[in-house]
Amino acid sequence: MPQHPPCLTLRHVRYAVGSARSPQGLKEILRGVDLTARSGEVTVLLGPNGAGKTTTLSCAQGLLHPSQGTVALLGQDPFRAGAELRARVGVMLQDGGMPQSVQPRALLKHVASLHQNPWPVEDLVSRLDMGDFLRTSIRRLSGGQKQRVALAASLLGRPEVVFLDEPTAGLDPQSRQTVFELIGELREMGMGIILTTHLLEEAQKLADSVFILKDGEVVRHGSVAELTGSGATGSETATGAARRMVFTASRTLTRAEIGSAPVSIELDGGIDNAPGAAWMTPSLTGPTQLRELAAWWELIGMMPVEVRMEARTLEDVFWEVSVS
């Protein structure tokens, strides 16, 4: 399948705050970020808090000027670009950017009035189910309602590229599903979508490419399949080597036993080291390790209640990067 054209390119982008002469010194937030996002694809930025995701987006949107490096948004420098470029780009900021005393209806109509061919406000209102709170001041809306207003505002100009910083933060599961369905449709329409999220399961379902940031650098990037080594996202017939194994212990494991395991093991989704607890190996590289694990069970005299193999998830990769 031919690759979609890039809609955003960051090359060796650095961004620092402060001054070398100040007592606090110069603090580098971004330390050479390289990133390419494509039209018709969902590009997800992941990373722990403080990794530089929002600063990366701010440089890409033209809100911040990089200390070094280049940014090309639809082929132009967003920091110096004019209204023509800004009309082709939609932005949903992490903190919303919504005036508190204004009603959503007034805000959306105003943003629409800045565009030549705006999306009909009523279409977005209906799609994002905002009818009930359209005439309530934004100050009085719930976090999820504010998110929907901000998302609608970002789409009003029919952008070619849209930046969504935590679009599902504060949403209930139903609204979250609505937003993810909408993002899928926007991708089908050829829009380039660049988003950050903490919901790794949804990111795994949506993302065409993923960039994981840590300490201001991209430490991993690729498709979900490439990152998890699964060959194909969520495929039961995945043949990639990188898998994880989950076993249910028949008894509590001692600290010494855990320490003597041939591969690192972690409690899977819980903290209770008790009979019936599920343990997982974040990454298995081959049958040799399986044989070693079986030998270890024999050594400590513990027969697992259940053993299953799973494809690695984006969450596994994320945690691997976070703790490394």
Place this chain on the structure above:
Amino acid sequence: MTTSHAPLAPAPRPAMRRIISHGLYETRNVLRNGEQLLVSLILPLLVLVGAHRLELITSAATPSIDVITPGVLALAVMASAFTGQGIATGFERQYGVLAYLATTPLGATGLILGKAIAVLAVVAVQVVVIGTAGLVLGWNPDPVGLLWLGVVVVLGATAFTALGLLLAGTVRAEATLALTNVIWVLLGAAGGSVFPLNHDGAGALLLLLPSAALGEGLRTASLDGSFPVLEALILAGWAALAVLAARRWFNWR
């Protein structure tokens, strides 16, 4: 959402229409905001009526309505341009509204020009309401001087808007709220805006304050019918300084 709308290409509206649209949007927001109306119109009107009543009671010790009305106009202009815009912009900055609007076709320049339209629209309402109240109370301005009064009002609004935006873009919203209110009260009470300055000694130096330049300029225009050159230059100087400082230190987020 229907895909039938998708083929339309994204494009900005013409610049002037965007700016006017934003000016009208901001004006509506100000006029619907009860707190801003209180500071911009109700309090100046209370000062006007209060000072006039004081004049009736102790006529020998207080300035006449011809002196008070332009002074109250100066107070009102400071309220809408400095206090009102400063507070509104400070909180817009805190909530990320400025950053968001800077990413839309409006952009940073359109945002500032739209705000300027809103300030001028509100000031126009203030001039009409306070001027009418002054006329009812016996204000008798020089007809030619009204033209110069309009020029000084625009200059004053420009200088105080720039000062308000400078404050809003450099300190926290809560600090902007406190500072703009305190400064407005101080400049109104003792900064030569409402009551005339003593032009001898320290009073002459006070004319360098933007509040005094605005108040004295409006009084000169309405009482003498002449253009207050010195006061206009002082206001233009403050406006230029504040704009330069804002360009250097204003933070959008």
